[in-house]
Amino acid sequence: MITLNDVHKKYSSTVAIGPVTLQIPTGGITALVGPNGAGKSTMLTMVGRLLGIDSGTIEVAGYDVATTNSKDLAKIVSILRQENHFVTRLTVRQLVGFGRYPHSKGRLTKDDEAIISRSIDFLDLGELEGRYLDELSGGQRQRAYVAMVLAQDTDTVLLDEPLNNLDMKHSVVMMSHLKRAAEELNRTIVIVLHDINFAGHYADYICAMKNGQVVEFGTPERIMNDEILTNVFETPISVIDGPKGPLAVYY
Template sequence: MIEFRDLVKSYGDRTVLGPVSGRIEEGGITSLIGPNGAGKSTLLTLLGRLAAPTSGTVLLDGTDVHRTPSAEMARRLAILRQDNHFTARVTVRELVAFGRFPHSRGRLTAEDHEHIDRALDFLALGDLAGRYLDQLSGGQRQRAYVAMVLAQDTRYALLDEPLNNLDIKHAVRMMEQLRSAADELNKTVVLVVHDINIAAGYSDHIIALRDGAIVANGTPAELMDPDLLTRIFDTPVQVHEVDGRPLAVHHR
């Protein structure tokens, strides 16, 4: 379980998040939603120790993530940041192999190669393993980065906007793969996602933020409420039932 208590992030005299408190139970998919500037990515980076909070605490199974050695935490939690840029020219397989560094320290074993192969296969990247990243489409590169996170083989995987650069068809496919990672690989997946319908269709739990505060926290069924969604996104939202599933439609 990830628990955060009185978490605040400020830059100078400007507070962009908090104080917020909550927990993310082990297992399944938790999506962070909300409008631009709501604090979704900030919360994720604090949970994943990519940034230090101004105040407050983040606990991973009772351990303070910001006081735990990086090498130990990297074997328990993996995070994909939004801005991934490799200056070196690497192949897909070499990129995915970076996910094994917390375990191998750069000396890959047979077990490491098994994890790399499994992650490549899981994201359907086997045929692209020898291609360089700059030879791929944006969507293919995004899949490669997610494969790197899965190869790290942590119980917790935090993903900041993993659907970036994906059209709706490939976004749905990515969510199906993340759903399988949660169900078949026993991962706890936490991700930032902009599309409320995608979040509702594949998540077990949703945390909604606005203006640096958590305004709603519950199951997809609980959050697919037109009044609540209108308050979250500050624009009229209607919810219709399509093929037995709720579908949110924004009206401007």
């Protein structure tokens, strides 16, 4: 479980996050949604301790994010940010191998290699593991980054807009892989999404944010309704019955 208790982060007199008090359940996918500037990515990076908080507490699996030793925290929670600056002349396997650093400190064991192979296979990258990153399509490269995070083998995985720059087909493929990771590998995945319909279809829980605060939290069945989404996104939205569940329609 991820627990945020009265968390604040202030950037200026007019820009701030919080107060945020929230419990994200263990297991499944929790999607963070909301308009630009709502605080989704900021909250995710605070949970992953890539950004400090001004007050309050954040715990992941009972560990205080602010005080837990970095090498121990890296075995509890992993995070993939939007901006990835790895050298392009790395192969897919070399990139995924970086996910084992908290465990191996660069000296890969047979167990590490097995986990790397498992992560590569899980993201259907077996035929590409010898390819360099600059030889991959955007969708393939994004899958390689996610495989690296899965190879870190943490129970909690934080992903900041992993669908960014992916077309519809590759977005569906990515979300399908993440759904499998949550179900088959028993991971707790927290993901920032811009498309509310991807959240409604794939997530187990939706956290809707606005103006630096959590305004709604619950199952897709609860969050996917006209009034809540219209309020969160500040534009008229109707939710209709789609062939595989509710769909939000903007007008």
